[in-house]
Amino acid sequence: MLIIKNLKAAINGKQILKGISLEVKAGEIHAIMGPNGSGKSTLAAVLAGREFAEVTEGTVTYMGRNLFEMAAEDRSKEGIFLGFQYPIEIPGVSMVNFMKTAVNEHRKHKGLEPLSASDFLKLMREKKEFVEIDSKLTNRSVNEGFSGGEKKKNEIFQMAMLEPKLAILDETDSGLDIDALRIVANGVNRLKRPDNAAIVITHYQRLLDYIVPDVVHVLYDGRIVKTAGKELALELEEKGYEWIKEHVEEK
């Protein structure tokens, strides 16, 4: 589904990603872990099409297509979803209008008619229950005045509405209490299907108690320095990132 080869990217001339290679297949959940400043969020941003990072080398192929030839909105319509670490508040744009526009853009892309108002509201209701999001929130402007936890739940809600093929969740667990964490993880697990995949970016192992990854990668200083099964997360939790640093320096 997603093949990353020797990806290098810079922000304001500073090299952040220094050659990342990774393959995600349908049905898999990959976790990317790493200390702060290792390039996790930059990787997510590059995949979603945020323009502040400049790709200097390498290729990314998504469903057989060159990802860098696709605009951010087209990546979304082709099934990539980025769950933001810091969801953006958009005053004056209602959640309903925002979601309706997004869903109908996706439908148009698939050659489907826009949803009727009542079908759309029905879909909203269904998905809201799914992430246990307060109905009042969806009557407000996008993320405006939401608490940290509500913002993260809202990301999962949007994911549920758009049903992506490849979900990239950027530190969705940060700042969540255990209940919210459970709800977010539940959302991800319930959306999992054999034909879709997820990349879960996290600093802590905690989230991986709820979302069981098939593969764990450790990102350090712009490179993937270790890849293994789910047991790697536990080892990391136990030994800390210092262990990785030593591991890298030994090499």
Add this chain to the structure above:
Amino acid sequence: MNNLPERSERYYRLYQENIKRITENSAPFINSFRGAAIADFCKTGIPTRKNESYRYTNLDTFFNHDYKSYFIPEESDFVKAEQFRCDVSDLDAYGVVLLNGFYPTINGKLRELPGGIYIGSLNEAAKKFGDKIEKHYGKYVNGNSDGLVHLNTAIASDGVFVYVPKGAVLKRPVQVVNLVESETDMFSQHRNLIIVEDNADFTLIICDHTLSPVKFLTNAVTEVYVGENAHFDIMRVQNEHNNACKITHTFIHQERNSQVSSNNITLHGGLVRNSTYHYLGGEGAGSNSYGLFLADKWQHVDNYVNIEHAYPNCTSNQLFKGVLDDMATGAFNGRIYVHKDAQGTVAYQRNNNILLTDDAKMDTKPQLEIYADDVKCSHGATVGRLNDDALFYMQSRGINKREALLMLMFGFAHEVIRNIKVEALQERMDNLVMQRLKGELSRCASCMVRCDKMH
């Protein structure tokens, strides 16, 4: 009088040439202000950028022009006004059409609405409501030093008169469609007087339109009296072409516990200047002044607001927003003046602007003069770009850039629109703003009335 600069001199000549005809057709009480007003005008002249409150607005292009006509109507002109029809809107309102600032005679010059409310021609009202006119006319502009207000008092001769007696409540708004139409470049002035007595509740909508493609200069003064415990909403929707200059001065005098909202929405216009004055002249009075403008090409929109807290425990709130595209320029100047005795004052002001290009420009200036101790006052102004993070957030959900930009601008504008209390009107304004942002707004489409549905 000879020391007036040429740009002001021509308006003095206009006075001299027309004053006989104007006086013959106007009520004596209104005429009684003209002499002093023209003398004041000769002292002040047309404002220049040296006047603090016109610092960011250059009136030269429109005032240094030889207008072929100063409009004084013939009966036949009104037939044209009656034929004006808009194809948009189904706002449920009592409608009035003004042609170049004059009230048409066709339906009689004064019309009675439920509750003993009257709307009609100011000039005509001076006959029937002499006592009301004498009590209020010229009173609320008194002391103002704007040369354009003097010029209006000196030669304006008609406009809308509204009288809402004590306790009268009108559920439907009154809508004034103010058309300007001429075959040659035209200068026109009108003068409105709105009297809303104690405990009354009234909503007025004024829509400004241009009907012909010539150069227009309009200078309008509106005086408003709002009695104790009365509620009054005034909304102005401006949609004129790029060769039109619209200058409005609105003076609102508020008595004790009265609540007033003013809202200026400028969708289109070459040069627009709106001055809004709220005088909080009794304890517990509250005022909201809102404004929204959308400007592109070479358009210039200037909002000047002056809130005067003269009594204790009054509240005021200003919210003005602008979106500027191309080379458009804008200005906001918000003055809050709190008298020494006006303890317990609460006064807020906010002005936010979005520049869509590098060439667009906005000047914003708060002006707070506070002489009381117990005052809660805040002001804030921003001039910036659309939020890139928000734009990307929307794109990352599959919304294309153009649509995302529209939604962001619309969201920005909606913060002003949502304060409109009449729901149907709020919806209509949302639609008009969306059309304007999409570049689909044609001149007539902006009209909110279905004129053919006017009652």
